[in-house]
Structures are given as C-alpha cells and as structure tokens.
Amino acid sequence: DQQVKQNSPSLSVQEGRISILNCDYTNSMFDYFLWYKKYPAEGPTFLISISSIKDKNEDGRFTVFLNKSAKHLSLHIVPSQPGDSAVYFCAASARAAGNKLTFGGGTRVLVKP
Amino acid sequence: DGGITQSPKYLFRKEGQNVTLSCEQNLNHDAMYWYRQDPGQGLRLIYYSQIVNDFQKGDIAEGYSVSREKKESFPLTVTSAQKNPTAFYLCASSISHTNQPQHFGDGTRLSIL
Numbered sequence: 001d002q003q004v005k006q007n008s009p010s011l012s013v014q015e016g017r018i019s020i021l022n023c024d025y026t027n028s029m030f031d032y033f034l035w036y037k038k039y040p041a042e043g044p045t046f047l048i049s050i051s052s053i054k055d056k057n058e059d060g061r062f063t064v065f066l067n068k069s070a071k072h073l074s075l076h077i078v079p080s081q082p083g084d085s086a087v088y089f090c091a092a093s094a095r096a097a098g099n100k101l102t103f104g105g106g107t108r109v110l111v112k113p
Numbered sequence: 114d115g116g117i118t119q120s121p122k123y124l125f126r127k128e129g130q131n132v133t134l135s136c137e138q139n140l141n142h143d144a145m146y147w148y149r150q151d152p153g154q155g156l157r158l159i160y161y162s163q164i165v166n167d168f169q170k171g172d173i174a175e176g177y178s179v180s181r182e183k184k185e186s187f188p189l190t191v192t193s194a195q196k197n198p199t200a201f202y203l204c205a206s207s208i209s210h211t212n213q214p215q216h217f218g219d220g221t222r223l224s225i226l
Contacts, residue, residue: 004155032212043117043203043217044156051212089155095211098163099144100171103155 003027004092006104015113019077023090023104026071030092034101035064035075038087047088048075080111116140117218119204124223126191126198134189134221136204142216143209145187149173150201150220159202162187163209191223199225 005024013019021035031052036044050057050064050073057064063076077084087108091101117138126132138145144163148156158171162181176195181187187206191198201222205215 006155009153034214036217041201041220041222043119043205043219046214046216049212049214091156093211098161099207099209099211099213099215100158100161101146101156101215103148103157105153105155 001026002105003030004090004102004104006090006107008107009105010108010110012110012112013080015082015111016079019075019080019084019109019111021075021077021088021090021107021109023073023075024071025073025092027092027094027102028071029094029096030102031095032093033064033066033073034091034093035062036089036091037084038089038106044089077109080109082111082113085109085111117204117206117216119202119218119221121221122219124221125226126223127226129193131190131192132223134191134202134204134223136187136189136218137185138187138204138206138218139185140206140216141184142206143184144207144215145181146205146207146215147171147177147179147187147189148203148205150203156203159189198223 034049035047038044146161147159160179162168207215
C-alpha cells in the first residue's frame with residue numbers, strides 16, 4: 001500500500017505563475033515531511049521540509065503547507081521559473097522509525113516560458 | 114567539496130553475476146541509505162545503516178546485500194538472486210538523529226546484458 005501519494009503525475013504552468021504540488025499520506029505516525037527536486041539521471045536535491053508541529057514553512061520562492069487533519073501537504077513555487085522544470089517528490093518519515101523516508105511517486109513539472 | 118559520490122554512473126551486468134555499487138560520503142554523516150528508482154516511480158528503500166557495523170533491511174531488501182565497515186562507505190551488492198535488477202540506484206546520507214534531510218548522490222544506472 002502506498003503510504004505517500006502524489007496523485008498528479010504532471011503539471012504544466014506558465015513562467016511567472018504559481019506551481020502547486022500536492023501530496024497525501026495515510027500513516028498518522030509521520031511527523032516530518034520533505035520535498036525533493038530531481039532532474040533526469042541525477043540524484044534528488046533537497047528543497048524544503050516541515051515538522052508536524054508547524055503548518056507552514058517558507059524558503060524563498062518555496063512554501064510548504066501541512067494540513068495534519070487532512071493528512072495533506074502541498075508545495076507552492078512562486079514565481080515559477082523555467083529552471084524549476086523537473087520531477088518533484090514528497091517524502092515523509094516517522095520518529096519511531098528512525099530517519100527512514102517514504103516517497104511519493106513524483107510529479108513532473110513543466111514551466112513554459 | 115563535501116558530498117556523496119556514487120560509482121560507476123553506468124553499470125552492465127550479465128545474467129547470474131553479482132555486482133557491487135560504490136557509495137562514499139565525506140559529510141561525516143552517521144546514517145547512509147540505498148534506494149532504487151524504477152521508471153515513472155518513486156524511490157524505494159533497499160537497506161539503511163544508522164551507524165558503522167550495523168544495517169537494517171528496508172522495504173525491498175531481497176536480492177541485495179550491504180556492508181558498513183567504514184563511516185564513509187556503504188557499498189551495495191546486487192546479487193544474482195535479484196530477479197529484476199535493472200533500475201536507477203541512489204545512495205543517500207544524513208545526520209543520524211531524526212528530522213534531518215537526506216542528501217543524495219547522482220546515482221548508478223544498472224542494466225542487464
């Protein structure tokens with residue numbers, strides 16, 4: 001069973017507009033959530049994270065929102081830039097399970113100039 | 114520069130052969146991880162190690178083996194028992210305690226001849 005799901009396999013957005021990526025999880029023990037960006041044939045690059053004690057974390061153009069009651073998190077990228085075109089993965093971990101990450105299936109973002 | 118180095122970038126294996134993928138880090142991280150990515154899918158955890166001389170199975174450990182004799186190194190052996198070894202393999206490391214992001218190498222693509 002998939003404990004972390006990204007239901008949108010792809011997203012297309014115009015340069016300068018907002019990109020919103022969504023992620024749902026089922027394991028209520030998850031208490032730390034991360035977003036990674038990945039280009040083809042490269043390893044994922046860490047973007048931003050959020051602890052379950054917060055509902056929002058912001059870093060430059062990237063903001064992650066966490067809704068614990070809905071078991072949902074989202075990543076907002078604003079403004080979107082062509083260099084943001086990549087696959088984005090959300091991931092989650094539970095303190096009780098050490099630092100093991102469970103990944104979603106990814107969302108491919110295309111930012112059109 | 115501190116980072117994670119995976120080698121080789123591309124690897125070919127004949128049927129029935131064992132192959133070993135290298136992962137070295139100079140980040141002084143205690144924890145190291147191996148993931149597998151298949152086309153269009155997220156990352157799945159193969160093995161992880163929180164400390165030298167100790168490691169645990171992840172979600173898909175069958176057909177794989179690891180060792181952790183040095184803090185800097187966490188090699189992964191893909192054995193002939195792994196029936197579908199063709200994939201992109203990613204190594205990661207992190208500070209050992211929880212709620213810390215994992216940092217990834219650039220991966221090794223393994224193909225069967």
